[in-house]
Amino acid sequence: MQLFEALTDAQREKVEAIALDMWRAFINASREACPEADLIHDKFHVSKHLTEAVDQVRRAEAKQLRSVGDDLLVGTRWNWLRNEESISDESWPKFEALKDSELKTGRAWSIKECFRWFWMPRLSIKEAEEYFGQWYSWAIRSRLEPIKKKAKMLKRHLPELLNWCEHHITNAVSEGLNSRIQSIKSAARGFHYFENYRTRILFFCGDLDLSPVTPTH
Numbered sequence: 389m390q391l392f393e394a395l396t397d398a399q400r401e402k403v404e405a406i407a408l409d410m411w412r413a414f415i416n417a418s419r420e421a422c423p424e425a426d427l428i429h430d431k432f433h434v435s436k437h438l439t440e441a442v443d444q445v446r447r448a449e450a451k452q453l454r455s456v457g458d459d460l461l462v463g464t465r466w467n468w469l470r471n472e473e474s475i476s477d478e479s480w481p482k483f484e485a486l487k488d489s490e491l492k493t494g495r496a497w498s499i500k501e502c503f504r505w506f507w508m509p510r511l512s513i514k515e516a517e518e519y520f521g522q523w524y525s526w527a528i529r530s531r532l533e534p535i536k537k538k539a540k541m542l543k544r545h546l547p548e549l550l551n552w553c554e555h556h557i558t559n560a561v562s563e564g565l566n567s568r569i570q571s572i573k574s575a576a577r578g579f580h581y582f583e584n585y586r587t588r589i590l591f592f593c594g595d596l597d598l599s600p601v602t603p604t605h
Contacts, residue, residue, distance in 0.1 A: 392417065392418075392421035392422070395421075400421055400422050401422075401424070403422040403424075403425045404425060404426065404555070405425055405426040405427070405428055405551065405554075405555040405557055406418045406422060406425050406426070406427055406428065407428045407429075407430045407557045407558050407559045408427060408428070408429065408430060408559070409429065409430055409433035410429055410433065410437075410541070410545055410548075415427060426548075426551045426554065426555060427548045427551065428548060428549075428551045428552050428555055428557060429545050429548045429549050429552075430558050430559050431507050431552070431558055432558060432559065434503070434542065434549070435500075435503075435504075437538050437541065437542075438499075438500040438503060438535075438538055439469055439500060440534075440538075441496060441500070441532075441534035441535045441537070441538045442468055442469070442493065442496045442497050442500050442534075442535075443465070443468065443469060444534035445492050445493050445496040445532050445534050445535065446461060446464075446465065446468050446493040446496070449461060449491065449492050449493050450462065450493075460486070460491075461486075461491070461493065464483070464486065467479055467483045468493060468497055471501065471504070472501060492532060495530060495532065496530070496532050496534070496535050499523075499526060499527050499530060499532075499535055500535075502523060502526075503523055505519060506519055506520060506523065506549070506552075507552065509556055511553055512553060513550050513553045513554065516549075516550055516552070516553050517546070517550060520542075520543075520546060520549070520550075523539075524539050524542075524543055527539035528540075
């Protein structure tokens with residue numbers, strides 16, 4: 389709410405859309421402050437939820453396989469957390485064989501990856517809704533409980549997901565900035581005084597021009 393309180397009534401009235409995650413407190417605060425604005429659940433957080441589900445499937449399956457002496461999934465965690473284009477050429481052949489096998493983890497990863505098509509900017513609201521329906525049917529029939537749980541969550545928030553087709557906004561920039569700020573805090577092992585923390589953030593994230601000033605005569 390502090391962000392909204394920093395805005396005037398006139399400024400809040402001009403807000404057309406707000407990108408946010410699915411935390412109820414954020415939703416309630418946004419609707420109270422800007423009742424006319426469309427809420428859009430950010431694709432960064434949706435991807436995070438689905439990736440968590442894939443990892444849950446992987447952990448359970450790896451444990452089951454190890455119990456019978458099968459180490460097939462050992463050492464593969466980081467590839468399952470990535471998107472297809474982020475997997476190195478060196479790792480791809482082995483990963484492709486795993487994802488195309490009968491592994492539950494491979495099925496979960498494919499379901500997660502296919503949801504990325506929902507965010508294609510060319511899709512109309514109707515097309516995106518139809519695509520979600522097909523994806524949701526696949527996810528629910530997957531017999532993978534972590535995937536089913538996330539799919540049901542997304543369905544509850546479908547109107548806010550579909551608002552993406554109208555506005556195409558994301559809070560990826562703010563998430564990236566927050567990541568940099570957390571790195572600053574971690575590198576300093578914390579701060580005793582907020583002002584020191586604030587100064588460090590402004591120095592590293594304020595796009596300062598540190599070029600030496602050439603004196604003129």
